[in-house]
Amino acid sequence: MSKILIIAEHDGTSLNPATAKTLSCALDFKADSVDIAVFAASGEAVAKQAAALTGVNRVLQIDNAANEHPLAAVLAPQVARLAADYTHVLGPSTTFGKDLMPRVAALLGVGQLSDIMEVRGSHEFRRPIYAGNAVITVEAPSDRTLVATVRVASYQAAAEGGSAKVEALSVDAQLPDHTRFGELRGGSSDRPDLQSAARVVSGGRALGSAEKFELIFGLADKIGAAVGASRAAVDAGYVPNELQVGQTGKIIAPELYIAIGISGAIQHLTGIKDAGTIVAINKDGEAPIFEVADIGLVGDLFQIIPELEAALG
Amino acid sequence: MQKIMVAVKRVVDYNVRVRVKPDGSGVVTDGVKMSINPFDEIALEEALRIRERGEAEEVIVVSIGASDCQQQLRTGLAMGADRAILVETGDRLEPLAAAQVLLKLIERESPELVILGKQAIDDDNSQTGQMLAALWDRPQATFASKLELTDGKATVTREVDAGLEVIEVDLPAVVTTDLRLNEPRYVKLPDIMKAKKKPLDTVPLADLGVGTDAQFKITNYAPPEQRQKGIMVEDVAGLVKALKDKGLV
Structure with a gap:
C-alpha cells in the first residue's frame, strides 16, 4: 500500500506550478492516497489552491510563524515527523526541493532519489545523470520511506477541478534557530515565469551586453514569452542568475523555445531537451544548437530580431 | 576561525562527452580525463580566499574514493590547501554514506565551516551537503553565490529559482557553492612541486565504521532519447512560415 506526501512549494500566497507537476508524477505511482503538505505562516490561500488540484486526497495545512520562509533547516524536522505516516515523500526538483x-x-x-523523470512502478524509476547524457533505471528499497525529488520538466501540471479536504495540523518538532531568513531579491517581473511558461526566448553571450540583451526582452514581450539565458550570458552579467537555463540552472519544457546567440553547450541543451519546438538563431552554422533545433536560421541576430518582431507584429 | 574543510569529488571532466556503454552496464570511463568536480573547485577557491583574507588559519581538502583520488587532492594542495585527507574505498558511495563519512572527519577535525559543491556533475544528485548538515545538526546554506563571515556567523547569498535569497547562519555550518561564487585560480607549476611535500593522509574507510551498502540499485544505463535534427530556413519569412505551419504563432 502506497501513501504519498508531497511538500508544496509556494511563496506564501500562490502555489508554485512545480507542485502540480510533482502531483502528476505522484499520480503515476497509482498510490492509495496522495496528500499535499503546505508549510506556511498562514497557508490558507495556498492550501485552497492545492485542494483544487485533481487527484489529491487531503491537504495538510501546517501554520507556524517559523514557516514564513522556506528554510530547509526549519522545515525538514517537521516533514520528517509527518513522513512516519507515508511510504513516499516527494518534492519538486527546484531549488526549494x-x-x-x-x-x-x-x-x-x-x-534520497533525485530528479524522477519516469515512474515505472512504486519503487522503480528513471532519472538523468551526467547532464542528461545518460538515463538510469533505479530500484529503490521498499522496506523504508522513499524520499525523492521530481524533475518537473518531465511532467505536465495536474489539472484543477478537485475538492480535497484541508486539515489544519500542528507538528510537534523541535525547530532550530541557527538559520535566519534575511531577504529575497529579484524575481518580481510581469513577464511569464520561466519555469512554467509556454514560450521562452533565450539569449546568449552573442548579445554582447546587458543593453543589447534588451532585444531579447523586447521579442519575448511581443510574443508573451518568458526570458531565459545561457550560463555565459549570466556569467557576463547581462541578466540575473534566475534566468539561467541548463544543467545547473533551470530545466524547462516550454512548447516553443527560441535560442538566440546561444551556441548550445551540452550543459545548456540538457535544460531544454523536453521543449516542444526549438528554434535556433545563430551566426555560426556549425553551432551545436542546430543539431537539436527543429527550425534553424543562420544569420546576424541584430538584424533578425527586429525583422522577426516586425513580421510577428 | 581555525579550520575550513572542503570536500572534493573526482569526476569525469566536464568537457568530456559522456557515453553509455553498449551493454547498458554503465558509462565509458576508461581513459577518460578525470578532474575535481567544478563546483568543488569553487568551494576550495572560496576557502582559500577566506584564509588569505586572514579569516581562517587552515584549509583541509578531503575526498572519498579509490587511491587515484590522490591526483585531485594533489591538485587541491597545489591550489593552496594546507593538507589533504583521502578516505580510501573501492566502493561507490551514495550521498548519505558520503555525508556519514564526512561527519566522521568533522568529528576528528572540528572545522567551523565545511564547503562543498552544490552538486557533482556525474550523478547530478545535489544531496551530500544538505545531508551532512542534517546529520551534523547544523545549518546549511546551499547554492551560495556570496559568502561573508562575521563573528561566528555567515551571511550567505543563495541562487534560488526566484532570484537571490540572503540568509544568516550560525557557525559551524555547511555551505554548498553555486557557479558565480568565484572563479577558481589556475595552478602554476611551482605550486604543483610544492604540493608534493604537503601532507596527504590516507584513512581506510573501514576505520571509520561507515557502511557502504547501496540503498538504490541501478539496473540499467541508457543513452538519452535524441531529438531529430530539424529544418533550416533561409530568412525570417521562412522562420515565420515554419512557426505558423506548426501553429506556434
Missing part, C-alpha cells in the same frame, strides 16, 4: 528533501532524507536515515 533540492535544498529541503536531502535534509529530510538524512533525518530519516534514508537515501
